[in-house]
Each structure stands twice: as C-alpha cells, then as structure tokens.
Amino acid sequence: MTEVKSYCIIHLGNKNNELKGSLVKMTYPKVINWIYKQDKKSEHIEVYYAEDEATENEIKKLGYVPYAYSSKIPGIVKKIAFLNSSSKNSGKLYTEWKENYPETENKYSQITLKDGFNFNGFIYFDVTWFDNNETIEKKLKSCKTPYNFDQYSFIKEELFFDKEFVNTLLTCQPRDKSGYVIKEWQSSILPSLLEGLKIRSKSIYKELLKYDRVKELDLELACQKARVRVKLLNKGYVKLNTQFFCGAKYTSYWDGEYIKVVFTDFKLYDHMLIKPTDDVYVTVVDENTLKFD
DSSP, X not given: OOOOOEEEEOOOOOTTOOOOOOEEEESSSEEEEEEEEEOSSEEEEEEEXXXXXXXXXXXXXXXXXXXXXXXXXXXXXXXXXXXXXXXXXXXXXXXXXXXXOGGGBTOSEEEEOOTTOEETTEEEOOOGGGTTOHHHHHHHHHSOOSOOOOTTTEEEGGGGGOHHHHHHHHHOOOBOTTSOBOTHIIIIIHHHHHHHHHHHOHXXXXXXXXXXXXXXXXXXXXXXXXXXXXXXXXXXXXXXXXXXXXXXXXXXXXXXXXXXXXXXXXXXXXEEEEOOOTTOEEEEOOGGGBOOO
C-alpha cells in the first residue's frame, strides 16, 4: 500500500479531559478538512476524515463535505480535538495543526444533505419509521459495507432495485412506538423521498417509475412551473415572467451566463441576451434544469 501523508490524534486525556499527545503518520482514514474555533474557555478543531480513497474522491467531486444532523455519513468520520484555553497553551492547538495540515484548513465547506441525495452509493433518507418492520430491517442489514453509519438514515442504492424492499417501502403503514399508524408516511414523507430521488438520483427514480404507486404520485411531484433563481439551474429552456415583451411570443434559453430570448413575432428585435442578477427568478419548464443539490 502506498503511504499517504496523513496523521491521527493519539488521545492521552487527563482528568480535565484535555487533549494531549502527538500527531502520527497514517494511511486512511485521512484528514481532508479541519476547522479551528475558539472561545474564552477553550479552543477546538473539527476534523473530518475520509475512510478510503473512494470517499475522498467523492468529496473532491462534490467540492464540499456532506453533513447530516445527528447522522454519521458513510465513509466520513468527524472528530473534535480541543484544549482548555490558558495563556500558556493559547493557540498551541491551531499552530500544531497548521504546521502539519496547512493544505486542509477550511478546505471544504459543509452542506446539509437533502432527501434522495446519493453519496458513496447510499441514498440519504430518514427511515427510522421502519425500525420495527421486519422486511425493511432484514434488507438494510443484508447490505455489506465497510462503513460505520446510521443504517436508518442511509439506504444502499441497490435496495431500490429490490422488488420486495421497494414494494414494502411503497405500501406499508409504519407505526409509532405507541402502535399508531403514521399517516404522514403515505401523505407527505414518502412523496418527499420520491421528489428527492426525482431531482437528485434520476436513474433510481426511473427504475421506481415501473411501480404503479410511483406513477400515481409522479403526477403530484412535477417540478415544472416552479419558480427558481435562474443561476441555480442547469443549462436549458426556462420561462420568463409573462408580462415581459408586451405579450410577444418567444423562447428563452439559459446558457449558464445569459438568458437568450428568441422572438417569433416581435418586430423590434429578433433576439435578446439578458445577463441576470442573483435575484432573477424564472419558471421551470424542463426538470433536467434542476440541479441535484
């Protein structure tokens, strides 16, 4: 194995739970990002590790570290290194990490995951509703993975190609701890998952369209006619406000920098280029213009 220049923290805690020790060379898990924070009482560093090369490459591709509140992300480990502040050791922690990891300080921002997001082959979605469903539990546990994560927050993508799992997901009536049916599952939670898959995991959603229940809900999940900031969209056709151009007929295409308007019956111009500001909204006419994140 090729050695990776990375380090781990050797914890030697004292009675005050202060961090002591040294930085030791290691392979994976590898430090990919760290953030220094300080207050009057202590200073600490949030450290993010990639457990393997696949995870590191996935984060490089995204350009940020995915985050989920109270959930462990497959392939990512987060740890906290801290010291109690005093005049004697103030800044010591930062100096040590800055010397050893100058290239990974604040390298990535942290962005919260949304339903249907595929990271490392796992679909993010909270299925704690099914902790007492025998079929769901059996399927979740059957997926072999080297990662330690919350199995009820991430679903292995292969399960969406498993008919038994999908049928259970679509038709079940999960119950709360008191035994009452969670009505919101069918009315809002399941549609939220499907909408997330439709936007962020299109290949999986295409597979799910083979099921009648998904076809039925798909009519309600149409993202067309939604109003979105144009700069948040992929390239494609969009619709401007109907009051523009005195009712003239036109098509408008967003190329990532300009909105190109082509007129069909406007005497003054054949076309027009509009350079939008950050606050210009358009109407979605093509769902492929919606970005997965």
